[in-house]
Amino acid sequence: MVAAWADGFALAPADWQALRFTLLQAGLSAAVSSLLAIPVARALFRRRFPLRGLLIRLLAAPFVLPVVVAVMGLLTVFGRGGPINVGLGWLGLPEVSIFGLHGVVLANVFFNLPLATRMLLHGWQAIPSERFRLAQSLGLPPSTQFRHLEAPMLRAQLPGIFAVILLICLASFAIALMLGGGPKASTLELAIYQSLRFEFDLGRAALLAAVQFSLCAVITLLAAKLTLPQGFGAGLGRSMDSPAPKSWRRLCDVVAIAAAALFLFGPLLAVVIKGVPGLAALPNGVWPAVLRSVVVAVVSALLASAAALIMATGAARNKGKAIELAAMLPLAASALVLGTGLFLLVRPWIAPESVALPITVLVNATLTLPYLFRLLLPEARQLRADYGRLTASLGLPRRTRLRFVTLPRLARPLGYGAGLAAALSMGDLGVIALFAGDGGATLPLFVQHLIGAYRLQQAAAASLILVAVSFALFWAFDRLGSYYADA
Numbered sequence: 089m090v091a092a093w094a095d096g097f098a099l100a101p102a103d104w105q106a107l108r109f110t111l112l113q114a115g116l117s118a119a120v121s122s123l124l125a126i127p128v129a130r131a132l133f134r135r136r137f138p139l140r141g142l143l144i145r146l147l148a149a150p151f152v153l154p155v156v157v158a159v160m161g162l163l164t165v166f167g168r169g170g171p172i173n174v175g176l177g178w179l180g181l182p183e184v185s186i187f188g189l190h191g192v193v194l195a196n197v198f199f200n201l202p203l204a205t206r207m208l209l210h211g212w213q214a215i216p217s218e219r220f221r222l223a224q225s226l227g228l229p230p231s232t233q234f235r236h237l238e239a240p241m242l243r244a245q246l247p248g249i250f251a252v253i254l255l256i257c258l259a260s261f262a263i264a265l266m267l268g269g270g271p272k273a274s275t276l277e278l279a280i281y282q283s284l285r286f287e288f289d290l291g292r293a294a295l296l297a298a299v300q301f302s303l304c305a306v307i308t309l310l311a312a313k314l315t316l317p318q319g320f321g322a323g324l325g326r327s328m329d330s331p332a333p334k335s336w337r338r339l340c341d342v343v344a345i346a347a348a349a350l351f352l353f354g355p356l357l358a359v360v361i362k363g364v365p366g367l368a369a370l371p372n373g374v375w376p377a378v379l380r381s382v383v384v385a386v387v388s389a390l391l392a393s394a395a396a397l398i399m400a401t402g403a404a405r406n407k408g409k410a411i412e413l414a415a416m417l418p419l420a421a422s423a424l425v426l427g428t429g430l431f432l433l434v435r436p437w438i439a440p441e442s443v444a445l446p447i448t449v450l451v452n453a454t455l456t457l458p459y460l461f462r463l464l465l466p467e468a469r470q471l472r473a474d475y476g477r478l479t480a481s482l483g484l485p486r487r488t489r490l491r492f493v494t495l496p497r498l499a500r501p502l503g504y505g506a507g508l509a510a511a512l513s514m515g516d517l518g519v520i521a522l523f524a525g526d527g528g529a530t531l532p533l534f535v536q537h538l539i540g541a542y543r544l545q546q547a548a549a550a551s552l553i554l555v556a557v558s559f560a561l562f563w564a565f566d567r568l569g570s571y572y573a574d575a
Contacts, residue, residue, distance in 0.1 A: 363552030503569010
């Protein structure tokens with residue numbers, strides 16, 4: 089009897105295959121995204137050109153796109169009839185398939201390269217500009233400056249960035265579902281979905297969910313141990329205006345920025361081209377859905393920002409890793425899993441549709457908390473190292489310290505993170521699909537209904553509105569943070 093019970097809770101060969109593929113695609117995606125972000129972020133940091141600020145903000149667009157919309161754009165560009173395969177045909181080369189491991193990695197890099205770039209760009213901006221001016225006054229070449237100033241920042245930032253992207257890719261359910269290409273490219277999330285939806289094997293689904301959750305927890309702990317403080321000391325907060333390296337280094341920077349922009353904005357342009365013709369025939373109900381989505385997104389972003397600020401400053405004061413682990417663990421869950429648990433919890437007591445929007449707000453705030461926390465933690469630690477003893481010796485009250493020390497120094501990553509949380513909440517479909525009634529749909533659910541009714545042109549137009557509103561919210565929060573930081 090004990091042996092039968094143990095066999096029921098053992099991983100089957102197909103489960104081991106799903107675990108191996110999950111680790112492979114997540115590891116490759118995180119490594120490629122993190123490594124490609126280094127030259128792009130460095131080029132954006134040291135080059136000044138027209139519309140640079142616009143380009144930096146537009147880099148967030150792929151990450152905040154709803155997955156279904158973004159995959160449609162990737163299929164348009166990299167699919168069988170896309171310009172990439174057409175160009176390969178003209179050159180006499182074989183076509184490439186976007187399905188399978190390389191397709192999943194490509195989509196993950198498309199989503200996460202902008203996130204890694206922005207996080208590294210914040211790291212470069214956190215290096216006091218006085219250090220660069222001193223190095224240039226001493227006549228140090230760019231390679232020496234990189235070794236003594238930029239490499240320590242990368243050692244401090246890259247483990248956390250890699251961990252965040254790795255955890256995101258471990259839970260990339262929609263990407264693997266649409267681009268996986270068969271049983272050999274199945275992830276743990278796909279196996280959980282199959283167990284619940286088709287086999288109704290609750291024990292196997294729970295076991296796979298526990299494996300994934302444990303895996304993410306271990307990765308979070310390892311990343312926390314590998315994260316190092318930068319130790320540059322305090323600066324005067326001035327921007328870096330000194331001339332950037334020229335000759336072949338300028339060419340490398342131009343190529344890095346141009347290649348990243350082309351890779352990221354090509355699928356976005358495809359989404360725009362498909363959606364514009366349907367804007368003249370939008371169905372009734374789209375604007376109330378937009379309003380509900382905006383309310384959910386803004387409230388979720390404010391809740392996640394407040395929680396992340398409290399936890400990041402708390403983790404900076406304490407040497408233990410408990411707060412960091414608690415903040416990162418939501419990445420181990422998915423919106424659909426949390427929504428299912430909450431649905432079963434509230435259904436005996438209250439009609440689920442009556443609490444659809446509040447529950448969506450809470451789940452979205454919980455799931456976006458790790459992104460904000462990881463953005464704030466390195467700079468919160470640096471802030472504590474630079475100004476902790478000074479503020480303590482002056483006896484500043486907490487409110488004064490928050491207003492004049494903490495918020496100005498953390499405003500830029502806080503604004504970027506709040507915009508990220510708002511945009512991700514705008515595109516969420518998992519929770520609202522379980523709770524919303526006929527009259528409470530948000531814009532992503534509205535788009536899904538249009539697709540289900542085969543009103544594809546209207547769905548493309550509504551998707552374009554979803555993209556525009558998501559990016560507008562991100563832009564507003566990010567611009568507010570930058571304005572407050574520079575004030």
